Amino acid sequence: MTTRHRVSSSQGDNHSSVSAVSSAVDKPPSSGPVRRAIVFLIVISISCFVLYKSADCLNIVSGSSPSSSILSRIFPSFDSFQSLEIEEPKLEDVLRRAAMSDGTVILTTLNKAWADPGSVIDLFFESFGIGEGTSKLLNHLVIVALDDKAYSRCRELHKHCFNIETQGVDFSGEASFMTRSYLKMMWRRIDFLRSVLELGYSFVFTDADVMWFRNPFPRFYRYGDFQIACDHYLGRSTDLENRPNGGFSFVRSNNRTILFYKYWYASRMKYPGFHDQDVLNFIKKDHFIFHIGLRIRFLNTAYFGGLCEPSKDLNLVCTMHANCCFGMDSKLHDLRIMLQDWRDFMSLPLHLKKSSGFTWKVPQNCSLDSLRRYDSMDEEESEPPKGTQE
Numbered sequence: 001m002t003t004r005h006r007v008s009s010s011q012g013d014n015h016s017s018v019s020a021v022s023s024a025v026d027k028p029p030s031s032g033p034v035r036r037a038i039v040f041l042i043v044i045s046i047s048c049f050v051l052y053k054s055a056d057c058l059n060i061v062s063g064s065s066p067s068s069s070i071l072s073r074i075f076p077s078f079d080s081f082q083s084l085e086i087e088e089p090k091l092e093d094v095l096r097r098a099a100m101s102d103g104t105v106i107l108t109t110l111n112k113a114w115a116d117p118g119s120v121i122d123l124f125f126e127s128f129g130i131g132e133g134t135s136k137l138l139n140h141l142v143i144v145a146l147d148d149k150a151y152s153r154c155r156e157l158h159k160h161c162f163n164i165e166t167q168g169v170d171f172s173g174e175a176s177f178m179t180r181s182y183l184k185m186m187w188r189r190i191d192f193l194r195s196v197l198e199l200g201y202s203f204v205f206t207d208a209d210v211m212w213f214r215n216p217f218p219r220f221y222r223y224g225d226f227q228i229a230c231d232h233y234l235g236r237s238t239d240l241e242n243r244p245n246g247g248f249s250f251v252r253s254n255n256r257t258i259l260f261y262k263y264w265y266a267s268r269m270k271y272p273g274f275h276d277q278d279v280l281n282f283i284k285k286d287h288f289i290f291h292i293g294l295r296i297r298f299l300n301t302a303y304f305g306g307l308c309e310p311s312k313d314l315n316l317v318c319t320m321h322a323n324c325c326f327g328m329d330s331k332l333h334d335l336r337i338m339l340q341d342w343r344d345f346m347s348l349p350l351h352l353k354k355s356s357g358f359t360w361k362v363p364q365n366c367s368l369d370s371l372r373r374y375d376s377m378d379e380e381e382s383e384p385p386k387g388t389q390e
Contacts (some may be wrong), residue, residue, distance in 0.1 A: 024161045039242045073348055093161055097199050098160040103253070104202040109145040109189055113328065115153040120208045123335050125157065127211035130343060134212045145190065146185065164192055186246070186276045195263035197253045207247035209322040209331060213342055216304070216318040219248050224297035225257050228280075231308040231323060233301040240284050242298035243253060243308065247321050256294045263288055307334060307363040314345045314358055325366035334362045 020030050098105050116121040123145075128134045142160045145151035154161035196203055204216070221237065222228055229248035236240055264280065271279050283289065284296065305311030306321030320338055325331045338360065345358050352358075 085320040112149040113149040330365035
């Protein structure tokens with residue numbers, strides 16, 4: 001309101017400005033250099049005033065294109081300063097700095113809801129700190145921020161951060177399961193992972209609510225292109241009836257996986273309203289998957305467990321996922337208990353670790369409803385993977 005009043009009375013302001021110039025010029029300065037300095041400042045003041053009148057005040061404040069254009073014409077270097085101010089690291093540079101010797105990176109995504117102090121990301125880092133041989137893996141972790149606040153928090157916590165804020169989409173809030181924001185976030189993630197593969201980098205993708213207790217690489221299959229954790233594991237790594245969970249996967253960069261991620265992302269149009277995990281279940285038996293020769297392996301919940309199907313032996317577990325869990329409070333509650341369970345287990349003498357039958361005290365506040373449909377199904381004896389990654 002004040003701004004509009006100032007613009008509408010511009011004629012009076014202009015008269016005052018001219019009077020001020022006349023007064024200042026008529027008053028003889030004490031020396032030549034001082035006079036030139038005063039005249040220079042007056043000319044700059046008048047130029048700024050004219051610029052202010054010629055451009056919409058609101059556009060100047062918001063940095064929209066009309067005012068940027070005017071500034072660029074008057075000050076040719078304005079564009080270069082502007083680009084320097086907003087320039088962020090390129091994805092390929094971030095990946096290169098974080099990659100292992102074989103070109104593998106660890107990726108997680110983060111939004112403001114999970115980035116707040118005391119929230120999921122802090123527990124995620126805590127698990128790396130108390131896990132066996134996991135702290136060194138943080139050197140290869142890239143946090144992909146979905147909004148500016150998450151990116152800012154990442155910069156406080158970690159050295160490898162990348163911002164993929166999506167124009168016109170706000171991913172900062174807690175995205176409840178299957179809401180429109182949740183679906184957009186999940187599909188944005190699939191498209192981003194495809195771009196990582198196209199740059200030649202293999203990756204372990206992990207949700208930030210996956211706790212890392214041991215180095216998982218020795219448990220990955222040697223010849224699998226696309227390896228994914230499960231909500232429910234039926235006993236064989238090649239059984240397409242396993243129920244995958246997109247919150248943890250290991251994917252090797254090659255032509256097969258690039259084509260697969262493109263097909264997966266495009267399939268969202270065929271199955272509108274479904275999230276990436278459901279669509280994966282729909283397409284995993286498609287002829288296209290067999291045609292490209294994609295080698296899919298499902299990860300044993302004995303090593304890669306979750307609240308849907310907890311790992312039974314803490315001597316084997318690598319990761320535990322807070323899946324089958326709805327609501328931030330419930331998730332944080334059970335994650336904190338999970339971390340304490342691990343500390344309690346690690347404090348046991350070696351002989352008790354092997355013989356005590358120590359088990360998780362979770363889930364508590366989280367729901368296992370999604371597993372009830374499997375209660376009547378017989379499970380085959382699970383066998384550990386025979387291949388390891390060197």
